Amino acid sequence: MENDMQEILIPTEELQEKVAFLARQLMEDYADKDPVFVGVLKGVVMFYADIVRQFNAPCELDFMWISSYKGTDSTGKMIVQRDVTQDLEGRHVVILEDIYDTGNSLAFTYQHLLAKKPASLRVCTLLDKPARRKEGITLLPDYTGFVIPNAFVVGYGMDYNEHYRNLPYIGVLKPEVYEK
Numbered sequence: 680m681e682n683d684m685q686e687i688l689i690p691t692e693e694l695q696e697k698v699a700f701l702a703r704q705l706m707e708d709y710a711d712k713d714p715v716f717v718g719v720l721k722g723v724v725m726f727y728a729d730i731v732r733q734f735n736a737p738c739e740l741d742f743m744w745i746s747s748y749k750g751t752d753s754t755g756k757m758i759v760q761r762d763v764t765q766d767l768e769g770r771h772v773v774i775l776e777d778i779y780d781t782g783n784s785l786a787f788t789y790q791h792l793l794a795k796k797p798a799s800l801r802v803c804t805l806l807d808k809p810a811r812r813k814e815g816i817t818l819l820p821d822y823t824g825f826v827i828p829n830a831f832v833v834g835y836g837m838d839y840n841e842h843y844r845n846l847p848y849i850g851v852l853k854p855e856v857y858e859k
């Protein structure tokens with residue numbers, strides 16, 4: 680897998696430092712709120728597991744799985760494959776995401792969870808790729824790990840064709856890997 684990388688964009692140590700920083704921020708804001716952390720599968724798994732283990736206060740864990748609707752045109756329409764199981768009404772909810780790219784997934788997830796009437800709803804994303812944001816998407820993450828350039832990244836949960844999720848760092852694939 681290492682040979683398929685053009686560059687290691689964020690090494691493991693840097694990821695761990697940033698996760699610790701974000702977890703401290705979440706502790707400051709949510710330690711007394713018994714928040715529900717909603718992870719958007721699958722890309723978030725590593726980030727999620729690392730964040731919640733450093734949140735040393737009561738909280739609940741839940742997950743959503745969404746995918747883009749395979750229609751005739753790419754309108755960015757999303758569907759819920761698997762919804763959260765907890766009742767979120769009146770709860771303090773934090774969405775955890777791996778990457779904010781075009782913004783379609785997060786905008787959809789945000790509206791979907793908002794309809795469940797949480798007491799508050801915020802977004803924490805490990806990566807933000809603002810260059811790719813779709814016009815009309817105005818949602819800004821409340822907590823951001825790294826702002827990255829417009830490159831396709833893999834590792835630390837993120838995939839290309841379901842592979843590379845298990846890499847402990849975030850890397851940029853060599854173009855010949857996805858051009859073949």
Ligand code: IMP
Binds near residue numbers: 777839
């Ligand atoms: P969106 O374009 O903001 O809706 O992002 C949708 C999802 O695509 C993200 O949650 C990621 O799981 C995935 N994604 C976006 N950009 C990348 C990337 O560079 N590498 C791997 N997955 C990505």
Ligand code: MG
Binds near residue numbers: 723
């Ligand atoms: Mg994701």
